[in-house]
Amino acid sequence: MKTYTFLLQLFLHYANMSFVSVSIQRFGFCCLPINWAGLDFEGKSKRFYILLQGGDCLEKRELQSLVDKMSLKEKIGQLTQFTPQYLGREDGELTGIMGDFAVDQVYLDSLGSVLNATDRNEVIAMQREHLKKDRLKIPLVFMRDIIHGYRTTFPIPLGLGATFDPQLVEEVSHVAGTESAREGIQVTFSPMADLCRDARWGRVMEGTGEDPVLNAQMAAAMVRGYQGAPGELVKDPTRIAACVKHYAGYGAVLAGRDYNNVDFSRLSLYQDYLPAFQAAIEAGAKLIMPAFTLFEGLPATASEYLLKKVLREYLKFDGVAISDWGSVGKLLTMHIADSQERASELALNAGLDMDMMAGAFVRGLSDAVAAKKVAVEDVDRAVLRMLNLKNDLGLFENPYRFIDAHETLPPAPSSESRRYARVAAEKSVVLLKDKNVLPISVKSHIAVTGPLAASQRILGAWSSYGKHDDAVSLYAGLKNQFENVSLIPDPISSDPADYANFDVIIVGLGEREDDSGESACKTRIELPEDQVALIRRLQHTGKPIIGVIFAGRPLALTNVVPYLDGLLYAWFPGTEGGNALANLISGKAVPEGHLPMTFPRTTGQVPIYYNEPRNGSPADDQHPTKFTSRYVDCQNSPLYPFGYGLSYGHIEYGKLQVNQPVLTDDQPIQITVAVTNDSDYRSSTLVQCYVGSTITSVVRPVSELKSWVKVVLEPNQTDQVTLTISVDDLAYVHSNLERFADKGDFIVRIGENAEEYQELTLAYQ
Numbered sequence: 001m002k003t004y005t006f007l008l009q010l011f012l013h014y015a016n017m018s019f020v021s022v023s024i025q026r027f028g029f030c031c032l033p034i035n036w037a038g039l040d041f042e043g044k045s046k047r048f049y050i051l052l053q054g055g056d057c058l059e060k061r062e063l064q065s066l067v068d069k070m071s072l073k074e075k076i077g078q079l080t081q082f083t084p085q086y087l088g089r090e091d092g093e094l095t096g097i098m099g100d101f102a103v104d105q106v107y108l109d110s111l112g113s114v115l116n117a118t119d120r121n122e123v124i125a126m127q128r129e130h131l132k133k134d135r136l137k138i139p140l141v142f143m144r145d146i147i148h149g150y151r152t153t154f155p156i157p158l159g160l161g162a163t164f165d166p167q168l169v170e171e172v173s174h175v176a177g178t179e180s181a182r183e184g185i186q187v188t189f190s191p192m193a194d195l196c197r198d199a200r201w202g203r204v205m206e207g208t209g210e211d212p213v214l215n216a217q218m219a220a221a222m223v224r225g226y227q228g229a230p231g232e233l234v235k236d237p238t239r240i241a242a243c244v245k246h247y248a249g250y251g252a253v254l255a256g257r258d259y260n261n262v263d264f265s266r267l268s269l270y271q272d273y274l275p276a277f278q279a280a281i282e283a284g285a286k287l288i289m290p291a292f293t294l295f296e297g298l299p300a301t302a303s304e305y306l307l308k309k310v311l312r313e314y315l316k317f318d319g320v321a322i323s324d325w326g327s328v329g330k331l332l333t334m335h336i337a338d339s340q341e342r343a344s345e346l347a348l349n350a351g352l353d354m355d356m357m358a359g360a361f362v363r364g365l366s367d368a369v370a371a372k373k374v375a376v377e378d379v380d381r382a383v384l385r386m387l388n389l390k391n392d393l394g395l396f397e398n399p400y401r402f403i404d405a406h407e408t409l410p411p412a413p414s415s416e417s418r419r420y421a422r423v424a425a426e427k428s429v430v431l432l433k434d435k436n437v438l439p440i441s442v443k444s445h446i447a448v449t450g451p452l453a454a455s456q457r458i459l460g461a462w463s464s465y466g467k468h469d470d471a472v473s474l475y476a477g478l479k480n481q482f483e484n485v486s487l488i489p490d491p492i493s494s495d496p497a498d499y500a501n502f503d504v505i506i507v508g509l510g511e512r513e514d515d516s517g518e519s520a521c522k523t524r525i526e527l528p529e530d531q532v533a534l535i536r537r538l539q540h541t542g543k544p545i546i547g548v549i550f551a552g553r554p555l556a557l558t559n560v561v562p563y564l565d566g567l568l569y570a571w572f573p574g575t576e577g578g579n580a581l582a583n584l585i586s587g588k589a590v591p592e593g594h595l596p597m598t599f600p601r602t603t604g605q606v607p608i609y610y611n612e613p614r615n616g617s618p619a620d621d622q623h624p625t626k627f628t629s630r631y632v633d634c635q636n637s638p639l640y641p642f643g644y645g646l647s648y649g650h651i652e653y654g655k656l657q658v659n660q661p662v663l664t665d666d667q668p669i670q671i672t673v674a675v676t677n678d679s680d681y682r683s684s685t686l687v688q689c690y691v692g693s694t695i696t697s698v699v700r701p702v703s704e705l706k707s708w709v710k711v712v713l714e715p716n717q718t719d720q721v722t723l724t725i726s727v728d729d730l731a732y733v734h735s736n737l738e739r740f741a742d743k744g745d746f747i748v749r750i751g752e753n754a755e756e757y758q759e760l761t762l763a764y765q
Contacts, residue, residue, distance in 0.1 A: 063387045066136055067380050070110075075383045076365050077110030078138065081322070081356045084117050087126060107362045109133040112386050113141045113187075115356060118465065120403055123184030127399050139399035141390055143243070146188035146464055147206060150179040152413035152421050152575050153459040153466035156552055157192065157218075159428035159571030161208030161596035162645075164686055164708055166221035168424060173225025175420050178238040183465070184403045186393050187241045189289060191222035193276035194246055196597060198607040200256025202520030205461060205552035205572070207251060209596025210609040210642060211705050212272055216279035219244060223283035230284055234394040237402035241393060243287035243322060244280040247300060247311065249273045250291035256606065257521050262293045267698065269295070269310075271733040278315055286389055287320045290352065292327050299334060301327045302343075307351030320385045322354040323347070329358035340364030345373045353382040412470050418576055425573035425580030430593035431646040432557075433567040437504065437544045439587030439648060439681070442482050444503040447543075448475045449488040450534065452550050453508035460552055460572025461517025470575055474508045474548055477578025481586050494537040505538055506546045506585070509560075513572065516552025525603050526556045535563045548581060554599045558639055569593070587648065590712060592684045594645035594753070601639045604631070610642035610754040611701040643688050643705070643753035649679025651713065653687075656750060656758050663746075663764045668726040671760070673750055675721055677713035684712045689723045690749040690757065693742060697734055703749050723750065730764055 070078070084090075086103060111130070117123050123142055130140050148154045154172045155162075163169065173190075180188060193215060196204040208218040226242040233239045248269060252262040264273075277288070290300035290307065300306050301323050311317050328347045329340075337343040341364035347355070348365065355361040368374040395401060413421070431438070440446070452458070456471040478485045486502070499505065509531050514520060526532075527549075538545055546566035549555065550573070561567065568591070573580055583589035600608045619630035621637050630636055654674035663669045677683045687710075690703035706729045709721050725748060730741035743764055751757025 063384060063391060066138065066387060067383050069136060070383065071106075072366055072369060072376070072379070073104065073106045074110040074135065075379050076361050077107040078112040078383050078386050079354050079365075079379070080107060080111060080359070080361050081113040081115050081143070081354055082108075082111060082359075083115050083357065084122065084126065087111070087114070087129075089122060089126065101359050101363065103359065103362055110135070110138070111140060112138075112354065113143055116144050117142050117184065118144075120183045124400060124403055131399060138387070139390060139395040141186050141393065141395060142184055143187035143189065144180070144185045144464070145190070145462055146176050146180045146185060146240070147190050147192070147462035148460065149176045149421070149466055149574060150183065150185070150464045151466065152176070152179060152417035153463045153471070154421050154424045154574045155428040155577075156205045156460040156462075156572045156574075157208050158196075158205050158552065158596060159573060159593075160424065161214060161218055162430055162571065162593040163424065163427040164214070164594055164596075164710060165427055166217045168427060169218055170221040170225040172420050172424050173222045174228075174238065175417050177226040177240040179417070181238055181240050181402065182407070184401070185240060186395070186401055187243055187287065187389075188226060189243045189245055190226070191219045191242065191244055191280060192246065193219040193244050193280055194249070194251035194291075195273050195276070196251045197609040198251070198253070198256035199525050199554040199597065199600065200522050200603070200606055201251065201253060202258060202461075202516045202522070202552070203250070203518055204554075204597065205516045206518075210598065211596070211611065212275040213705050213707075214596060215276035219276040219280040220283040223280050223285045227284055227286070233286075233392055241286040241389065242280070243289055243320075244277055244285045245289035246291035246293075246324065247277055247288050248291065248306060249295060250293050253293060258519050259292050262295070266737060267733055267735065270737050270739070274310070274315070281315050281317050285319065286392060287322055288317060289322055289324055290327070292324055292330065299327070299331060299336070301352055302331055302336065302346040302350045304350045312351065318385075320353045320389050321351055323352055323356045323358065325356055326358045328352070328355045328360040331360075341367040341371070341373075344368050348374050348378060348382065353385050412467070413575055421574050422576035422580050422583075425570075425577050426583055426589040427592045428571060428573065429581065429584055429591060430569040430595055430644070431567070431584075431591035431648075432569055432640060432644070433561060433564060434646055434648070435544075435565040437546060437565045438585065440504055440585060442586050443484070444482065445484040445486075445501055446478060446482055447486055447488050447499060447502040447505045448478060448508070449492055449505065449538075450508035451531065452510055452548075453506070454487055455508065455550075457513050458550050458570075458572055458577045459574055460513055461520065463513075463574075466575060472576055472578035474506070474578050474581055477580070477582035478506065478585070480579060481582035481588070492534060492537065494540040496541050499541040499543050502543055504544045504546060505541065506548060507535065507538065508548050508550065509535075510550035510555070510570075511552060513552075516572075520552075522553075523603070525553060525600075525606070526558075527560055532559050535560050539563050546585070550577075554595070554597045556600050556602050556605075556639065558601045561639070587681065590682050590684045591645065591647045592686075592710065592712070594643050594686045595640055596642070598638045598642045598754075599640035599644075601637075602634055605634065605636075605638070608638055611704050613699045613701055637755075641753045641755040643686065645686065645753070647684040649677055649681035649683035649715070651683055651685040651752075652676045652678050653751065653758065656760055658760060658762070661762055663725060663727065663730070663762060665727055668724050669748075669762060670722050670724050671748060671750060672720055672722045673758075674718055675711055675713065676718040677715060680715050682712065682714055684710065685752060686710050687721045687723070688751060688753065688757075689725070690754065691725065691729050692747045692749070693730060693732075694745045694747065694761075696732070696742060698732075700732060703747070703754070705754070725762075727764065
């Protein structure tokens with residue numbers, strides 16, 4: 001011990017470091033010597049990292065020894081998370097309702113985690129003060145919602161879903177994690193793996209869409225981006241731990257209303273809602289957050305079936321289960337608990353490890369243990385999971401996790417992070433309509449108008465530490481790219497003479513940022529009436545009109561699409577939104593986005609999604625008849641289907657070619673299609689592969705997305721795209737909750753979206 005301390009002090013002396021983010025507290029209880037040490041020193045910036053890795057004791061005996069040394073109150077403190085305000089700090093963002101209750105100082109001194117700290121110096125100060133007070137010197141872990149960027153804001157997750165590009169999503173998640181780690185954040189509450197089918201729900205912006213396969217790939221990509229490959233988290237200072245949420249089925253809230261109830265079957269749970277969580281867990285997610293909502297009459301926070309049977313046994317998750325904000329306390333609101341003691345008993349016995357912001361554990365868990373309603377062994381298991389998380393983050397070796405108090409951070413997003421933000425925004429924007437008006441020449445005379453034309457409030461909800469002043473508006477982006485751009489303020493004339501010198505009108509439309517996100521649900525998802533009226537007035541100018549819509553959800557656009565010559569759906573595109581849109585409008589970039597959610601004709605159609613199960617009285621929009629499942633005032637079909645997205649130019653799909661007509665367990669089928677860009681514009685297409693079985697043992701959708709390939713083609717270029725169908729693509733969950741494929745005929749559909757495709761009938765034998 002003395003030798004290690006002397007060598008460390010000697011090195012620091014000669015390195016002339018003004019701040020050292022290192023702790024040697026753990027040597028006091030380490031039962032084996034250090035067997036590895038690594039140093040990284042950059043002389044110019046005086047940045048310095050020491051990585052200390054212990055032997056097997058750090059993973060097993062040492063952590064268990066810590067648990068054995070704790071009092072019950074110290075254990076309960078370790079299972080509690082509060083905002084900095086509970087520690088007497090003014091720093092800290094509030095993303096829920098604050099509780100009003102006193103907390104025993106012992107719990108605060110042994111607190112396990114801090115939520116929503118927003119200042120790196122405060123993180124350092126809180127950790128330093130905590131280590132002085134905590135008897136066993138167990139470091140805090142700092143957590144925050146890093147949903148689509150920290151300092152640099154990327155498109156909202158629904159927009160990232162529209163990229164259909166998991167590799168890109170992994171990269172931007174790493175950038176977000178890197179910025180967060182430098183500010184002292186070690187855990188993010190992301191990805192949101194909820195299946196989103198109801199656009200009224202404000203939190204659809206936080207998910208990646210309505211398809212289980214797409215959601216699964218995106219959730220896994222985010223986890224890899226935050227955490228890196230297995231083992232990287234403890235070694236790489238740019239990595240943070242991921243908490244996947246909201247487990248499970250929050251996206252099914254009735255009436256699309258936040259915090260409302262849900263009701264779906266176990267078959268739907270396994271078939272539709274679990275795949276994205278399973279993918280995130282298999283990618284290594286360290287935490288999981290149960291939803292506010294119910295499953296089979298019990299809140300997820302108190303569901304032993306969800307947290308033990310499914311999560312621990314079926315999904316093999318061994319990380320931390322942390323409640324959502326105050327959700328243990330909501331067991332009283334739901335009238336299944338009549339005291340904090342009972343709420344703590346239900347939650348911990350169900351398998352919950354950490355209580356976020358309810359204060360239920362610190363007010364009731366010790367009484368539940370004393371009454372023998374909660375076993376000490378179950379408390380110990382939860383504490384051990386928390387210590388394992390801190391160990392996986394390397395906090396016992398370095399409680400400050402590579403924060404340098406004197407490092408100079410850029411005052412704004414860096415040029416490199418902006419590049420990622422611009423590319424992500426370009427690939428997320430969906431071209432919904434183009435009557436041969438796009439792209440437009442940089443020499444064109446452009447009139448820019450509309451309520452969101454010059455707005456920098458395009459970051460979206462959950463933009464963390466993003467600053468609106470850093471955001472590039474649509475107007476600013478066009479000014480950067482085009483030679484003649486004029487902003488037309490309200491009131492807007494519709495007199496053709498006032499637009500004689502303009503070639504085209506670009507209109508910024510959509511929602512406010514706070515119209516979507518948590519607690520931002522709607523009963524109407526159409527554009528505001530004044531925006532519709534604006535489009536209709538502008539039509540009288542006789543000039544081509546291009547609409548750019550900013551939104552956090554699919555909107556029903558039936559009342560404006562007929563009046564637009566071009567339409568770009570930008571979601572909330574983030575810091576570089578305006579530059580990305582200008583690149584797309586000029587043709588410098590190619591539209592590549594495709595819809596991750598179905599767009600309805602009217603609010604009354606929602607929830608609407610492409611892969612709904614068949615029904616016994618299917619309707620035909622082209623030949624409507626009575627006594628079929630249809631509306632009398634609207635078609636069943638969407639305005640824009642799942643997977644829809646145009647590009648400049650025209651892509652022609654050739655005839656499908658199959659290498660064999662029969663699929664077997666060891667012989668997958670390969671289907672090849674030639675795609676040709678027969679236009680003068682560089683263009684993109686997303687070749688989508690859907691599969692459906694002809695006869696099934698339970699009622700299934702007509703078809704489901706299984707894979708896709710994105711292709712960017714130069715003018716007159718042809719490419720051969722091959723997609724593979726395996727037995728696993730035919731498998732589904734049966735009534736006994738087992739997943740396997742039925743023998744027999746099945747249909748493969750390959751095309752540009754869920755409604756435009758070619759199909760083949762093949763066989764599985």
